[in-house]
Amino acid sequence: MKIKNAKTKVGLSLLSAGMLLLVGCSEEGSSGSDGESGSSLDSIDVMTMSYEPDPTQNDSPVVKELEELTGKKINLLFIPSTTYGDRFNVTLASGNLPHVMLGDKSPSYISAVRDGAFWDLTDYLGDYENLQINDIVKENVSIDGRVYGIPRARPLGRNAAVIRKDWLENVGMEMPETIEDFHAILKAFTEDDPDGNGEDDTYGMAISEHEEPWNIMQMWFGAPNKWGFDDNGELIPDFTTDEYREALVWFNQIYDEGLINEDFAIMDPTQWTNPMINGEVGIIVDVADTSGRIQKGMVEKDPELDDVLDVFGAVSGDHGLVTKPTTGYHSVFSISTTSVKTEEELKEVLSFLNDLNSEEGQILAMNGIEGRHYELDNGVFTDLTLEDESLKQEFQSLNQMQMYLPEEKFHKPEETALQARSQQVMDENEAIVQPDPAYPLVSKIYAQRGQQLDNIIGDARIKYIIGELDDAGFDEAIDTWMSSGGGDYVKEINELYAEAQSSKE
Known part of the structure; x- marks a missing residue:
């Protein structure tokens, strides 16, 4: 596989030089591979978000158990959810990416994918039991018909x-x-x-x-x-x-x-x-x-x-x-082509994520350690952190590095x-959901005019429901939508769909 080691073209005018100096793939700097062909990754850096003001630390006993399970030292970089988008863009601009990085289908992420910042995982995921993705979700996370990130699964039939x-x-x-x-x-x-x-x-x-x-x-x-x-x-x-x-x-x-x-x-x-x-x-x-x-x-x-x-x-x-259906996911974990340079290293990272997403990995991330954070008595789950809230800090942020594939496997209260x-x-x-065939497509026109176009139809629907608009009035709203860029949007979507279908052949 050919890899383009290109830095992403994020608009640096939006980022201050001071911010760029602060960024790194982890607080201690990247560790592991020296970039030589055939080298092994001793540790893996993971950048994800946190909703807690005091996220789980790398020296947590639960993290140590996950390291034992995966055979890799884990360097977690938790970014507050409220500032994650900005930090994601700064990290991309720096070119100093962690091995694994949480992202979504934002313009900067899509640009990074197209510039070769992340591995194309399409042809690899089938080899990993715990990284199997629902077909609808796989379509939804794809970019230009290819999969560049492992989704954090959410119920499709919610x-x-x-x-x-x-x-x-x-x-x-x-x-x-x-x-x-x-x-x-x-x-x-x-x-x-x-x-x-x-x-x-x-x-x-x-x-x-x-x-x-x-x-x-x-x-x-x-x-x-x-x-x-x-x-x-x-x-x-x-x-x-x-x-x-x-x-x-x-x-x-x-x-x-x-x-x-x-x-x-x-x-x-x-x-x-x-x-x-x-x-x-x-x-x-x-x-x-x-x-x-x-x-x-x-x-x-x-x-x-x-x-x-x-x-x-x-x-x-x-x-x-x-x-x-819902989209079936909330963000994806992508693997850097600059930190993970060889196919051998890529497979190491995928094996790490596969182990992390095993039943044992999910239980550690979601429930903690048996006897310390929870008890099981004839299959009945008891949460011990309810009696000692300080114990929860040892694993509560680790749910943000879980993917729940192909399903949730952790313990739950009755x-x-x-x-x-x-x-x-x-x-x-899940048996009756109907996906949006255009959801995976990335439209430039919609990025520019989407809010305006949505408002035209959204306002017309409300007016029709409350009786302020009849069929003729709704037809006029459709005409306005078409003449305001909607016609070009429809044309673009069909072109993008045809290209995406061709990329799968």
């Missing part, structure tokens, strides 16, 4: 709806299976006194200014996930399809019928769950695990409400059962019934 199952019983209905069922339940929760207090004080579904519930629900009608294909195999935006418009009509209907909150377009997302916690609303379309947070809030207000919620993943329309149900729904959703 999107779901939380529902008051006690209200369902009160109105004599069952969990919805179709859009028609869903609509009928929204009406019953609004009109049939589901809480039995004799007051007209409930409604069907709460929505905030966060647009994702609309994106999730419109796919139930058969609308594509952001981009779909026309009859000629060309990529087209979701809002140009008949199925999207069908969903819009339905959204306007449930708004006119008072089945959702009138103030959804200005409702603060941080207040979104309050109506359900306060007993005002019966459904929220969000993510499955938000059910636990809602239940906690409800129980704090009324301890008897400890088993009133359920979760479902999607309801079916004319196009069957489908749901919108699940509640609602947590088990949420996990079941997320697992089942």
Whole structure:
């Protein structure tokens, strides 16, 4: 494999010389390989983020156990999450990269990939049992059709709806299976006194200014996930399809019928769950695990409400059962071509990451050391750090160097019934998720005009839902989108997609 040892073309005008002097691949400097062909890496530097003010130190007993497991000395450089993006760019500009570096699909990362700063891992990952990536996630993390980073996996099927199952019983209905069922339940929760207090004080579904519930629900009608294909195999935006418009009509209907909150377009997302916690609303379309947070809030207000919620993943329309996936990851670990110079060294680093992501590695990073940080009694997990918070510092930041591939393998406390149900729904959703075929593509036009283009359609959707825009008005918004750069964007996306498909052949 040919490697370009080129420094990335990050805009140095954005970086001060003083900042550049501060950066290094670790606080103690890079260690390990001397760069000669065939040399071995005795230690591996890993740069990742931390959410704790006092992250886990390199001399932690848990880090020492991980070193024993992987056979490598580990030099961890934790950067505060709030400043990680800036530090990432500074490190790239310095050219002094750690062996392993956390990044995301930012413009600077993509530029670094294209300048040869990171290894192309596409043809190597299949050889490592604990580095297997879901096909959808592999597409999502790819750049120009190739994989340059190992993703930190997150549930693909996380999107779901939380529902008051006690209200369902009160109105004599069952969990919805179709859009028609869903609509009928929204009406019953609004009109049939589901809480039995004799007051007209409930409604069907709460929505905030966060647009994702609309994106999730419109796919139930058969609308594509952001981009779909026309009859000629060309990529087209979701809002140009008949199925999207069908969903819009339905959204306007449930708004006119008072089945959702009138103030959804200005409702603060941080207040979104309050109506359900306060007993005002019966459904929220969000993510499955938000059910636990809602239940906690409800129980704090009324301890008897400890088993009133359920979760479902999607309801079916004319196009069957489908749901919108998440991206399936949060950042990726990439391997530097300047610090890891040979294919032999690359395989050493991949073996290190493979061991780190083994069951034993995940348990150490997430649970700590048995007998010190936790106990297992007949398979029942007990967290000892709850009694001594100081012990948690010995491993709490290590979750930021985990990838959870191909699945989570660490110990967890015993699940509640609602947590088990949420996990079941997320697992089942993976069979019905529909990926965005254009997500892996890097558009220059969108980088320049994306916010403007998104606002045109986002504003038009809201106006249509609340009745301020009809079909003709929405068509005009599409025309404005096309003439404001959207037409060029569609053309560019199709060209990028064709190139990406060719690179896989």
